[in-house]
Amino acid sequence: MGKFFREAFKGRMEVQEIIKQCYAIGNKSLVLISLTGFITGMVFTKQSRPSLAEFGATSWLPSLVSIAVIRALAALVTALISAGKVGSSIGAELGSMRVTEQIDAMEVSAINPFKYLVVTRVVAATITIPVLMSYCGMVGLMGAYLNVALNEGTSLQTFIQKAFEQITFLDIGTSLVKGIAYGFTIGIVGCYQGYNAKKGTEGVGRAANSSVVISMFLIFIEEVIIVQISNYFRV
């Protein structure tokens, strides 16, 4: 990790390679995030309706759902999907490059593999995952809207207005911080596991697997910490 910051700010950035990695990350998880985000928004709305209906408060549905999606669901859905798809593929990719000596080959041809492979992927994940998270939130709200529109006949305009009534700058900021933290975690854990993979084919599998497990574990811890800090500012 210390090495990451030392190498990251040394010399010129591998901009082209970072863009390529951003694209790869987006490409890998976009479909799954769209689907899961949409369904999460829709199902959450559907499940919340009965409890609100008891108090005759179904008109609160949009704000309730949007708070849930923006404060918690979008971040978690994106983080878990990315940890699974992006984390494991970074771990496996770098792991197989380590095992087949491609990383050594870069080193002996006087190329800095850490900068070229690790820094680019960590930066790309840190940039891309917050973007995916915002996208997931949007898709989730679309799912919620669809459900509300079908049941309550709410117009899109009313829905948007109500949805964002309760959303504060703090909520958006917290989500963004989460996105950055989770993206960085997924990137650095995947890279660490892959870059330090043990020889042999099982080394690759282990790198991929532990990338997912460790980054999910860290994300849960970070979630708790970030929410605590954010709640501290709320009161």
Added chain:
Amino acid sequence: MKETNQEPIIHIKDLYKSFGDLDVLRGASLDVFRGENVVVLGRSGTGKSVLIKILVGLLTQDRGTAQVLGKEVATLTEKELRDLRLKIGFSFQNSALYDSMTVRENLEFPLVRNIANLTRGQIDKEVETVLDAVGLLQTINQVPSELSGGQRKRIGIARTLILRPEIMLYDEPTAGLDPITCLEINELINEVKEKYKTTSIIITHDLTCAKVTGDRIAMLLDGSFVRQGSFEEVFDTSEERIKSFFDYNFIQ
């Protein structure tokens, strides 16, 4: 330091390296002089790869001297090590081609990352020159997974040649190849020596390869060099350990 013909390009003295309880190198000493092809022979697991990895700073010895072009590899700064590595071509046992890149990109990669401001035309010309040198111009747009083992070895060698190394280190260049491909690779090694005026260490346990490519043979046994000399000199011995190696290879 002035380099004369007598000064070794590679100077290894009393080299020790162990991994945990496993003593791999135990006092290995070897000198390689300019323009020579030295073959390092030894059974699997005797530390042949470890030896040349120490020479390029991928591993560091526990004890002893490993000098390349007059510089002690283990004590170099990052920048000095980089400069030294530019002068050394390392052909990996499994070729280590970048499997996400085409052959062209594999060859370009070390070039564009080490030499600034090359034009597209210059890059293409260099790539084609070295590909032609290994006889594989037609594979330029293929990806490594489409190549045969022998082709991969050649591309791996071409990738190191593109930086015009003074020294070539070949790690088992013929391992896992059929006999005819082996002969072709052996020829290639000799051609590289002629054309690019390289000094080489060739690691192998293949006696034909040793005989054809080696100006001198050094036999690595139990972590140190037990015999050095011409092919005949090394194997003209009554020592059981060496004879068994020789016999075993010809029975195969």
